[in-house]
Amino acid sequence: MIGNRLLIVIGSSLMLVLGLAALAAPWIAPHDPLAADPALRLQPPSPTFPFGTDQIGRCVLSRLLWGARLSLGTAAVTLALTTLVGMVIGLAATFGGRFVDRAIGVAVDAFLALPGMMLTMVLAGLAGPSTVGVVLGLTAASWAWWARLVRSLALSAREQEYVLGARAVGVHGPRLLLRYILPQLRQPLLAAVALRAGWVIIAISALGFLGLGIQPPAPEWGAMLQEARLHLATAPWLMLAPGVAVTAAVLACNLVAEGAQHLGERPPRELL
């Protein structure tokens, strides 16, 4: 296959653009994302409001830019927390002895017995609905996927000959973990992060859309789509902008994941 590197380049550039837009939102947003002006409600796109205004007269472009901060920031925090929790539990299963491994195995199976999206909706919805609830709910719903991935990677890493050699000469504990095991996990875990990032962004915006996540008036992309839904026929631009934003963010992650997957090792996809 040609173009793996190209896909990664396109995906990461898109990520970079979105990330910069999110960081620069306070300076490049033309208006206050929360300032409503009923006189200007449902304006179609114009030079003053490039993406039009919403049902209470807020600037859609400004909301979109501030929303990038919120949506992408929440996604980043969630990914970091989930990876960390999954790694701790996965490593505990690998090195904690037979009993710990069994106990974690049953818990992982129970969590994976439920469709990820449904479990996320339930946990985040009941814990929230708020930004903290979204992060905690998503982490609680997807730690099992990570724990299983880390366990399988660490198990095979542990049996590498140079690791066996190091153990034979008495390397153990944190030093074994940090110097010999973790470096082996870095590459596949990074690929898995790219793979999961798109899913996390979709889940966060879906939660916002369903009213189970980040709440209006915060300019979260999914919540914006929920509000736009009522004006489907009269103001279609309201629905286009946030949808394109979510898709672009997810696409960026998926392009990187797709490229990376065919470059080297292939992370398990079956649980997406």
Next chain:
Amino acid sequence: MTRTLVARAMHLVAALFVVSVGAFALFALAPGDPAEAILRDRNEAPDPAQVAALRQELGLDDPLAVRSARWLVRACRGDLGHSWRTGAPALAEVARRAPATLQLAGCSFLLVVLFSVAAGVVAAFNRGRPADHVLRIASVLTISLPNYWLGLLLISVVAVQIGWLPVMGRGSPAHLILPALTLSAGAAALQGRVLRATLLQVMAADHIRFAQAKGLPPRVILLRHALPNALPPLVTMWAVSLGHLLGGSVVVETVFAWPGIGQLTVTSVLGRDIPVVQAILLTVAAVFMLVNLAADLVNRRIDPRLDRSGGEASP
């Protein structure tokens, strides 16, 4: 065979037990006093005496150990309590919504199988050629589309602007088309990619090279010799796709006002109707695990080697 089956069944029961313990723990997760919430839902002023009476009635004042034991015993008898909003048995609420979801998920499943096999076979057959690249980009794009937005787009274009199909709700077969398309798109794209990879892996096998050496036409090789060998991973994937469809139905049913379990999940979570949420989680988990077990058994029928090696049915 029987031994692995028994082991799998035991494992299934253990996992289901953990799910139910987790489901009970949801009581603790939901902030606020359920008695107060119920009274508010019934549009009664929650005065302290009434709240206390209802707490007594629901047994909310008993110690946690007593409550969880009582809940588990009842759950084993199939009694998951009553909905806090409607007062109907929680399982009955789920059962009432099940046909709509089964209909939607079933149709979507057929679409997933149809599209993913078509896309996977075409991509593998044209490996490295333009059709393969186009399909690759198209699948990544499709996977990246949030399903609720795809639903909104379809509603806006096909139903509102052109007026070909009904906007939402359930009724005629025409109502089914847009939700089923929305629900199946992502899973179909993902599985088409997996099937392509599996087919290419199978195509590298010796018996394929023999068939090629024999001079069989590529089409016959692909359809008669490669596809059947790619079947076991495909069956596993189809079982997993049920999870996609059930999870996705939460969102898609809400977009299309489809009166199924997904919509019930959202309204129950929003209304903090914990017994119904628990009933949904347990039902879905049980169904999902049984389907996976069934897929495993089917695979052992298709490919007896899996049985002899005692391995799992995944590639």
